[in-house]
Amino acid sequence: MSILKPERSYTFSDYFEMNYPPEDILAELGYRYRLTKLDLPRGTVKHSLDNLRNMFYRKLPHISLNSETAKREVMIAPILLELLDEIDVKIDIEYPIYVSEHLKGNLDYWIRSLQNFLIVEAKKSDMEKGFTQLAAELIAMDQYLPSDDPDLFGAITVGDVWRFGKLERAAKCISRDIDSFRVPLDIHELFQVLIGILSHHQPSQAN
Template identity: 50%
Template structure:
């Protein structure tokens, strides 16, 4: 017996809609032909000095007692933005904030932070405690970017 689709035919979905779904990440990703595998990764390391990170950490820790982080906007501005800006210092990546893309009616929305260089990209999604649902949204954003960057047609 074929599995019932999670997505309603003809319905439009934004990245945020996937965060709000109560389905397992595996089931949502399967809608787009992807699967989820949990493995440890050996990521590339940066071998040069990271001197400004200590000051960044101290600066954030010094201000945290005075800032409420209950909203996504507050977390993005107080926690994530300073880290992203420091990352740009090290990588010279181009930064887009609230970067909108539309691949299809099921793959569209805004990326909180989109950093890219000629050969690499990084997407950052600011979430609070619900990492599983936040991961699902990020995975959908990466699927959209995969289709967007390999398409021959303009999608913006």
């Protein structure tokens, strides 16, 4: 039985609403799925993150984070603004993508350096379904970007927890990391990974 109906149009957010296992949904899009411990690239954090960490500890108890928009403004935006002090990147917010009637919608955040890309999907809750949506966005970018570009990374976050995924373009396989990063506790490690992905030079694949 087919999950995706040929006559239907699907946005990225529609994949969040599906109750099927991610491996079944991605298989219909022609990709494999696996849950594993990813060996994520890590970079060097040049500036102290103490002020950012302390700001979260000091102010979060006073803020009601009961919506996706609130988490984006209060928890995700400060992290991305701080990231601009560490590495030269371009951040697009609500970036529209159209690949097909099954792969279209807006990316919450598309972060790009010279050759590396990171898609961040912000959700109010449910990391499981959120990753399925992120995977659909990575597949869309795989088909949207030149085929000789490097493998793609993405992250799903509910504000205080971040989890990464990787799309291996040649193998058409999306891997979800078992581990996650907590904010503010793991903020230094989170920045190491963000910087590592956006400054990572991947080896070219042999034909």
